[in-house]
Amino acid sequence: MRAWAPIASSYIAYGTLGWVSDQVELDPAYTGGYFDAMRPVDLLADEVRQRRETGYDVDAVVREANRIDPADSSAVLELVDRLSLAERSPGWQYVEPDELEDIADSLGALPAAEAVPEPELTDKIQAAWLGRIAGCNVGKPVESGDYWTSERIRDYLLLADAYPLRDYVPALDPMPDGFRLVDCWPDTTRGNVHGSARDDDIDYAILALHLLETHGSSLRPEDVGGAWLRLFPIEQVYTAERAAYLNLVNGFTVPEVARRRNPYREWIGAQIRGDVFGYVHAGDPWAAARLSYQDAALSHVGNGIYGEMWAAALVAAAFTASSPREVVERALTVVPPQSRLAEAIRDVLALADAGTTWETALAAIQDRYGHYSWVHTINNAAIVAAALLWSDGDYLTGVGRVVMSGWDTDSNGATVGSVLGVLVGTRNLPEHLIAPLENRTRSALFGFDNSVISDLADRTVRLAVGGLE
Known part of the structure; x- marks a missing residue:
């Protein structure tokens, strides 16, 4: 993102x-x-x-x-x-609490925790990291949501004889008039991937692992903020995270860090930070969501917080779910039911229940939620849910469809890739996406560049098996 x-x-x-x-x-x-x-x-x-x-x-x-x-x-x-002193107009129908206790009180029955056998857990965590990083790279060349609309992506892929998308995006030479790939394209297009490119969607996953190794279950928003200041260059964080970073530098504390001069507090920045909390709480969506709150609350409020809790729950649920549908349904239980995010996910589930085609569902989501910024939580979460529901449990179908949907393509490709990686395991990941990663990823985090992906997975397994102190 x-x-x-x-x-x-x-x-x-x-x-x-x-x-x-x-x-x-x-x-x-x-x-x-x-x-x-x-x-x-x-x-x-x-x-x-x-x-x-x-x-x-x-x-x-x-x-x-x-x-x-x-x-x-x-x-x-x-x-x-x-x-910040504006008054809310009459007729607002949503209830969107910010505090964890109030969020928990708004929920109904929470999904029960389910155990995952260690050999299966090890394979699925490896597949989750690979799936997330590959999915992120698939979306990176077209990550500019107001330019790379779903229509423009489709037109480009048709010209490239690559529709529907089931590989890295091809780079045409010469580039046809009316198209321009994002400037990372020399490292993220088909045939040009040699190790994972750097991306904040990957940085935050690496940072979450480091935070959990350091703080375990005692993690608090202040710990997250301190790590940002030590490890992140400010120009490598964006929207809500940059606003929060500035507030930290200027001496503001939680919860003001998320609220002061931060119009991006319900955007997708927190949602992209949730997956590792799900990895270490495999099979326990509420534990994953509850801990991810400590990360999200530094920079986000309302639906921004729920987005990270939902993403963490999605991943955790995938370890024991039998289908993408079950994943989406179980993750929804951690989202306040009277929030706009819950409403959007329910809308997508209703489209699936009605037997809607993928194309019709995408158009309906764009019509209903396209007024949000292309990097908002709500519209992107709806697209993620839809790509999972219409993926048929196939990694390439899910990642391809979410990237072809536009908006925040790399973030959504990463989340869908993570969830489907867990569901399908390493044996069913596509070799033509995984092999070019060469088991390494760039990172802007100080001291973490050229991280080895299998090492990240092994460290995650140790936390998932040994538990968080």
Whole structure:
């Protein structure tokens, strides 16, 4: 997940009563679309969007923003801070708690923990790491959701005689007019993969393993923040994580780290950090979700937190589930039922129950949830759930479909690849995706570059078997 490329933005929100079209529009000077917490104009534009998506009336602040100079950073930041005082409009129907105790109280019956035999556990954890890293690399060349829409991806793959996608994305030479791959393409396209490219979706998995080895079950958000400051360059973290990083540097503490000047607090950044919590709690979705909360709460609130808890539960459930459907259903039990994320996952399950084709389901998800940023939690989680449900339990089908869906392609490819890796095991992973990884991955984490994938898996097994202290 890397969300800094400039895009065109829309601030017409989908509210609980339908599309809201009479809101005051921000001046285009605020809509650069870099999603950068170090740019005051981005903070204002994206906070307006976040507030409107969560039912707040911010028209008065938008009117004032349109009267000031967007280059006046102090004035812009003052308005960003004023948005935190906005009042929610009547009719908001969701209940989306931030505290772990309140989240737990909102849930019904939790899935029971199930044991996984050690030989099977060892193989599945190895497959999970390989599946995650391969799936991430499949999605990287088309990771720019407002440019690489599902339609553009399909058109490109048809030109390349690679539709449906069941391999790394091919790089055409010459590149046809109207298409441009993301700048990582020389290392992530078919025939060019020699070891895994660096990606934050991989960095956070490596970091989670390190955090669990260091802190075990006593992990707290403050531990996560300290590791970020020691091990991550700020320009290698994005959206919510960059906003939280800045707050940490400026001396703010939890929970303010997640909330102050962080319009990305419900975006996908936490969801990409959850898998390893599921690996070490194989067969126990609630234990995985509960521990992943400590990671998510540093930088996220609401559906941003639920996204990581859900991802951790997805992976944990996969170790004992008999089908992708069972995985999705069990993971849903850790998500507050009156949240927008739970609503979205239920919508996808209903589409599957209705016998909808993959193409029709994708169109329905895009229509219902396409108003969110292409790096938001809710729309991407819906696509992940759909790719799993329509995967037929096949790794290539699931990863190919989630990448062809657009939005955050590398993050979603990683999550689907992780879950299906667990389900199918190492013997059923596609050799043409796995062999080019050469058992190693780059990383921006200080001291962790060129990590050996099998070593990451072995360390994870030790935690999963031995338990967390």
